[in-house]
Each structure stands twice: as C-alpha cells, then as structure tokens.
Amino acid sequence: MxxxxxxxxxxxxxxxxxxxxxxxxxxxxxxxxxxxxxxxxxxxxxxxxxxxxxxxxxxxxxxxxxxxxxxxxxxxxxxxxxTTLPRFGTSVPVDTAGMTVERRVSATYKDLPGGQLLGPTFDYTHRLLDPSLLSDEPIEEPARKSASGEHVMRVSDILAHEGLIEADGEFPEDNEAGDLTREPLEFPMGRDLRLQALARGDEGFLLALGYSTQRGYGRNHPFVGEVRIGEVEVELEVAELGFAISLGRIRVTECQMVNQFKGSSKAPPQFTRGYGLVFGQSERKAMSMSLVDRALRAEELGEDVTAPAQDEEFVISHSDNVQATGFVEHLKLPHYVDFQAELALVRKMRADIEKTRRDGNHNPDQEAAE
Amino acid sequence: MDPAEEIEPIVDLQGRRRAAGLLAQARMDELQAAWDTLPDRPEVKAVRGPETGLVMIRGRIGGGGAPFNLGEATVTRATILLPSGVAGHAHALGTDKAKARLAAIFDALWQERAKRDFVESTLLGPIEARIAAEDKRTAEETAATRVDFFTMVRGED
The missing domain is CATH 1.10.20 (Histone, subunit A)
Known part of the structure; x- marks a missing residue:
C-alpha cells in the first residue's frame, strides 16, 4: 500500500x-x-x-x-x-590567437614572441593574509609601460613549424560539433563533446583528476606550453544580413598543454597535446581541463587505459556538479516509505533468525539485506 | 521603392560590419545621449523584439582545430523599421533590451545617406575611440608585467 x-x-x-x-x-x-x-x-x-x-x-x-x-x-x-531562453544560433568559433591578451605565460620557452606577460596573477604572492584589506585603504593605479604591439604568438605554432608537435585536433570537414545540451550522452564520444563537458565540469573534480595523472595514475608528462587569458570577439552569422557580425567580447582562459611524445615506425616522434578553454579567468580550471583532455585521449594515442582520469565514461558522467549535487542532495528529501519498507524487512529477518534459533536449527548462511 | 534614393546601398559590407560591431559594444548611456541629440527623431516601428536568447559559443580544439561547443551566452536582439523603409538590426551580448532597440535604430540610421555622418560623429566615432583607449590601457598595464630576463654571469673556468 x-x-x-x-x-x-x-x-x-x-x-x-x-x-x-x-x-x-x-x-x-x-x-x-x-x-x-x-x-x-x-x-x-x-x-x-x-x-x-x-x-x-x-x-x-x-x-x-x-x-x-x-x-x-x-x-x-x-x-x-x-533553460528558459530560446537559442538564436551558434557563433563563429572564437579566435584565441587574436585574443586581446591580459596574461600569457609559457613554461616551455623563456623568450618567445609576445613575451612572458604575468598580468593580474596570484603567482609569486606570499599567500600572507593582508591586514590592510580589513579596512578600505586606497589602492594604487596599475603601472603602465608602452606596449610593443608584438603579436603574442601561440607556443603550439612555434613547435608546429618544426613538425615537433601534433596538429590542433582536426575532424573531417563535414563534422558537426556535438552538443550535450541537445543530445543525451553516449559513450564513447568525440573529443569535441568531451571538451564541451569538461568546459562546464566541476573545477574541483577536474583539478583532482589532473592531479591524479601527475601522481602516476595515467601519467602523461605535461608541460604548460602556454596559458593565456584575455578577451575574444564573439561573432554570429545573421541570416538577415548575410554575414557575421560581432556581438561583443568575452573573457576566456586557454591552456595549451604539451605532453609526452609518441612515434611509430611510420611517424617520427612528436609531442602530443591537451587543450583547455574556459569562460572567464580561471587558469586552474583550464590547466586541469587540458590534463584531463590529454588523459582521455589514451585510447586514441594507443596507451593503456589504467587510471580513473583516462576512463571517459567515469570522468564525463561525474564531472557535472549540478547533476552530482542533485543526486547526492536528493538523499535528504523524504524517503519515509522506502525506509519503512527496509525497516520492516530487517525486522522480519531478525524475527526469522530468532525463530530458527529457538527451533534449534541454526543456519549461518541467512541471506543479508540489500 | 522611392525612399531607396535616400538610402546608401549596402555595398560596403565591411562598413556595415564595423558599425554593427561598434553598436554591439556601445554602452546604454552612449546610445541614449546620441538619441537625445538626434535632430528630428523618426517614428520607429518594432519588427522583432527586443528579445533575449542564447548563442552557443564555439571554440576550436587546440585553438585552431575542429570546432566544439564551449558554452552559451545571453544575447539580446532587435529589428526595427524606419519610416523610410530601412530596417535596422542589432545583436549584443547581455540582456539589455532598451540598448538593443536603440542600437537597431542607429543601425538603420547609419544606412541612410543623410544620417550616416551624424551616427558616425556622435556615436560610432566616440565608441571606437573609447574602445581603443580601453584596449591601449589594458595593453600598457599588461606590458608593465612583462618579464625582462637577465642572465647571471657565471665564473669562467
């Protein structure tokens, strides 16, 4: 009942x-x-x-x-x-090479076109609490220096010139990028869908998985080719106009991870890559994303899938914190009837054991409750 | 269509793109000020919107490879019609409907030969200058954080 x-x-x-x-x-x-x-x-x-x-x-x-x-x-x-808004369309892919750069660092090249631009970073701070922020003291204006106007060249392009690194990640011309907001997830999935899932994935979860690859669970020898933060233009093809117009700019963080090289009898060794692209300023997330992207390419690159970070179904199924919190937090909602059923079952089992004991016919293989 | 003589034909696609891009980055106060100073403000007919929706923003794998869906952004758009028969469109990131409506009006006015100079000098020129100044400032602030490496001289032995 x-x-x-x-x-x-x-x-x-x-x-x-x-x-x-x-x-x-x-x-x-x-x-x-x-x-x-x-x-x-x-x-x-x-x-x-x-x-x-x-x-x-x-x-x-x-x-x-x-x-x-x-x-x-x-x-x-x-x-x-x-979910309450209609979708007007899909943008032209943003051009991160043309970014208005606010920060760009490379761990692989000291001197590179565009330079090492630290930008507004927490790096090299001493992580000491600043008591002056307890009050509202005036903050000095940022320093300025005339900009060189030099193009902030991509690190991957530098390596690509010599053929030392794999290409950006091509699909056939007619491939339409998958959209997980429109189709249910199916495994295995393309790298395009994985990147969409990772871009919205929980920062803490991806950070932990990225860290696990560094500790040896699916190691992939990463170097930060570069991290860049800045604004990119968003363009939309407008049917009424027949050409693409700019909708304005958004700030993104991009990470190009350069990973362990691989070669075969046919191809000479070259570096492989992981990619991260995230809305806003978040290099921890972009770096974690690129580590996990690379780890999830294990099968494609002929590596053994041995670690959690390399398991596509495990990673992608658990990376969304809205889904995760929904399922975990639903446990606190009323489960009165379910629990009453379990309670009745445990009571009955105990009664059965008691009865068997009294009858002097002890059976140790009594089936356990679920 | 008679008013067509009044209208600059849209052969200058680059010019139209530039105008649309600047209008998308216009601030509400800039649009409102230009509207307030506009001589003989036209009767404007709303054709579509203003309405807010989403645009799926794409990136490319590895920065330059195959496209993937990065995430969505809010976009507000409007289409209006001037009495001359010229239609104006506006699309801009965000949810500001009043801004989209005004931007669509100025998009239409820009297409009219008689009004283009006003739109350029009162609105587009100043917006372009503001954005250039903001970008220059950001570039200079960033340039000040550029690392100048120097090599420590080691003893020769």
Missing amino acids: YVAVKGGEAAINNAHRLLADRRRGDRSLPSVTIEQIVEQLGLAVDRVMAEASLYDRTLAALAVRQSRGDLIEAIFLLRAYR
Missing part, C-alpha cells in the same frame, strides 16, 4: 522567509550590490559562468548573491535560467 502524505507548506514558506533573512544578514550593514560582486568577486562570477555554461556577468553575480555565495547553488540557478 502506498500512502501519500501532504504537509509542511507553512514550514517551507517560513524556511524560505528565514533563508531570505539570513541571506541579507545584519540589516545595519549595507547590502552588497550586483556591481560590487561583478567588480570585486570577479573570479567567483567567472567560475559560476564557466560551470553554468552561460556567459553573463550580471546574471552570474545575481546568482552568487541569491545563493549566499554557495557557488554550486549559483551554478544551478544560472543553469536553470538558461
């Missing part, structure tokens, strides 16, 4: 009212504005945009505010919002 129960309406309403109160916090303090979140918590906003797979700073900041800074909750809110 299944008994439906209702209740909790007043409790739920009051809980949400309490949530709104706690979100606002102490009323004697000014409320944080969306503009302040965009400007001063920009990397939280970037993470929400990347993992929600929706580029919109204002809406991502709204989600951060609404979620009290719980970023996975914010990602969930933004993902839910995107």
